[in-house]
Amino acid sequence: MGFHDDDDDDVDSDDDDDDDDDDDDDDDDGDDDDDDYYYDENDDYDENDDIHNDAADENDGDDDDEDDVDDYTLLFCRRAWTVAAQSEKAGFRGDKVVLAIDDDYSLRWSVLRYDPHMQQTERVANMENRLWATYSGVGESIFVIGGETEEERYTRSVVEFLMREGRWRERAPLAVERKCHAAAVVKAGGEKTLIGVFGGVGGVGASCEVYDVSQNRWHKLPDMREARSQPAAASLPNDGRIFVFGGQDESSDSELASVEFCQLGADWEAKVTSAHTVEFWQPAASMRTARRAPAATQFKGRIIVAGGLNAEGILNVVEMFTPPDARCMLGQWTELTGMNQPRSHFTLLTSTDLVFAIGTRGDNTVxxxxxxxxxxxxxxxxxxxxxxxxxxxxxxxxITGAASIRM
Incomplete structure (x- = not known):
């Protein structure tokens, strides 16, 4: 998977052939597969380590007012760029943040604040090269999980960007190297914040793990019913269920319409160490359109799944999922108006009454x-x-990814 400046087509073609890279990763970290939870204390990890902070002292300090509470969105974007003059602070509504990422290995990737209403950006910090990662907002932080490094290798790395402090720190690594996976944040039992990570390319498509944010520890989950590379995942507030949508079956090179879900309640830790796949993962109604690399987000009690690609090409299809309940045991799908632009490998984010579709391969549209x-x-x-x-x-x-935080 390249993301070289000189040929944007490299990204498009490589994405369709992610399985070509798999031979490097089939033997990664298999030793951890039988652990109830895993974090190797012998790893070179220090919870107080800060990384990539050379730009932190350039931050504007907008967030110093503890009394102000704003929603921020972080976007992760590709291509080097220079800000000739930063936008005036007064012009920012403060409810969206963007992370912009350079394309050229010799240049730095950057963190940007983005306001889609005012359509303005502002540089916040630098970051290391990372493509095909996931970006999850928790509290005032963004967790960047897995992906592909500057050397075009899959990684176990997990880093946290602390928005208020404008700095990065390393977190406990994944059990296995992953890219083109899915992630979703969930409140287990309505209390403990967890980040679930699901599938990916390179022989890890059925595997999944969950990160306990407060303990900085990863726990293995039972394998999913189906192996999935490039799936999407989403959860509902105060629900405890995480749904995993579509993806690609690498063994047959075909896209999936299937959906499965797990529930992480107050007893999640005991459950994940004792449950088997058929008990832990439940099937849900399949999407109307099979696809890989879609985006998913919760909105008004439902989950919207949009875009992706299959044999027909990149899609603008949008479907809304009503999760299973006593009246409809598998849940129900409703087709919504298609996006103006076909999109894959992009992000859906929400505010109170809007859904934002951000980026797509080879584009930075919203x-x-x-x-x-x-x-x-x-x-x-x-x-x-x-x-x-x-x-x-x-x-x-x-734009290669996005996440929202609240400060």
Whole structure:
């Protein structure tokens, strides 16, 4: 998987052939497979380590006011760029943040604050090269998990960006090297914050693990029912269930429409050490469209799954999933208005009454799912909602990920 400056097509073609890279990774870290939980204390890890902080002292200090509470979105983007003059602080609404990532190995990737309403960006810090990772917002931090390094190798690395402090620190590594996996944040039993990580390329498609944020420790989960590379994952607030959508079956090189879910309740730690796949993972209704590399997010009690790609190409298809309940044991899918632009390897994020589709392979565009202009309220009936395009994020070639935090 390259992300070289000189040929954007390298990214597109490599993505379709992720399994070509798998022979480097089939033997990674298999020794941990039988552990109930794993974190090798002999690893070169110091929970107080800070990394990539050479830009931290360039931060603007906007976040010093403890009384202000704002939503921020972090976007991860590709291509080197230079800010000639930073936007005025007064112009920022403070509810979205972007991470911009350089494409050239000789240049630094950057963290940007982004406001999609004002369509402005502001540089915050630097970061190491990381592609095909996942980005999860927890509290005032963003966790960057796995992915591909500057040397084009899969990695176990997990790093945390502390937004208020503008610095990075290393966290306990994954059990196995992963890229093109999925991640979702969940509150186990409504209390403990966990980050679930699922699938990926290179023979790890069925495996999954969960990170206990407060303990800085990874726990193995029972394997999923199906091996999945490039799936999507999402959870609902105060629900405890994590749903994993679609992906690719590397053995047959075919896209998946299937969906499965697990539930992490107050007894999650005991459950993951004793449960087997058939007990832990439950099937749900399949998507109408099989796909890999879609995006998923929860919104108004449902989960929206959009985009992706299959044999027909990159998709603009959008489906809404109503999770299983007593009335519908497998859940139900509803087709929504398609996006204006086909997208894969992108991110869906939400605010109170909007859904943002951010980036896609080879592009840095943004569009929003909004209610009709004559709508009296922003209710749960999303079938009449439509997508509107916003200006591309400036000075960025490719957005590779995004996450939201609240401060």
């Amino acid at each position: 569009e929003t799912l909004t209610p009709p202009e004559d709508s009296a309220d922003c209710g749960n009936d999303l079938t009449s909602w439509s997508w509107s395009s916003k200006n591309p994020v400036e000075n960025i070639d490719l």
